[in-house]
Amino acid sequence: MAEGWLVPSIISHSVVAVAAGTVCADGTMPVRFWLLSIICAVLPDADVLGFRFGINYGDFFGHRGFFHSLFFAVLVGVLAAGMFFRSPTTRPWRWWLVALYFSLLTASHGILDAFTSGGLGIALLSPFDATRYFFPWTPIRVSPLGIRAFMSPWGMQVIMNELLWIWLPAVSAAVLVKASLVLAKMGSPEEH
Numbered sequence: 001m002a003e004g005w006l007v008p009s010i011i012s013h014s015v016v017a018v019a020a021g022t023v024c025a026d027g028t029m030p031v032r033f034w035l036l037s038i039i040c041a042v043l044p045d046a047d048v049l050g051f052r053f054g055i056n057y058g059d060f061f062g063h064r065g066f067f068h069s070l071f072f073a074v075l076v077g078v079l080a081a082g083m084f085f086r087s088p089t090t091r092p093w094r095w096w097l098v099a100l101y102f103s104l105l106t107a108s109h110g111i112l113d114a115f116t117s118g119g120l121g122i123a124l125l126s127p128f129d130a131t132r133y134f135f136p137w138t139p140i141r142v143s144p145l146g147i148r149a150f151m152s153p154w155g156m157q158v159i160m161n162e163l164l165w166i167w168l169p170a171v172s173a174a175v176l177v178k179a180s181l182v183l184a185k186m187g188s189p190e191e192h
């Protein structure tokens with residue numbers, strides 16, 4: 001188990017980011033909104049770099065450790081909101097709403113990983129509890145750690161599996177929410 005790229009996983013977390021952004025976008029959003037969304041959703045996997053520095057999988061800062069926790073997600077969310085607004089906003093509730101959006105997006109990473117069937121569990125409650133958690137139901141096949149494994153039949157199976165369990169629900173949810181918003185907008189004037 002050396003360093004890896006987790007390619008299908010990174011693409012799938014980006015799909016979740018774009019789907020969530022589509023649902024939550026307030027009109028046309030600046031490019032940095034989309035960039036920050038994708039960065040938040042994939043950032044926890046940057047912990048694979050730790051393998052290069054001798055950090056073990058099961059360590060506090062190891063893969064799926066602290067950087068996959070809900071606590072870290074809140075820190076990232078607040079930081080991302082700061083980068084999004086750049087200067088103080090006159091509507092603080094909007095600032096916190098955006099911070100919540102980026103936090104949930106970052107948290108979605110660890111939560112989705114807890115549905116995978118392999119590797120170590122996710123330290124969702126780190127730094128308060130070092131337990132590595134999995135949900136009781138783990139339909140998502142774990143991504144290979146390493147580019148060579150990714151090119152294997154295993155890698156292909158992972159892509160098909162993520163298409164089914166991540167892309168399909170994420171895109172369907174985004175389309176459904178968007179469609180119902182459009183329908184609600186079209187329907188409302190006729191009621192009066």
Ligand SMILES: [Zn+2]
Nearest residue numbers: 044045109113
């Ligand atoms: Zn991950």
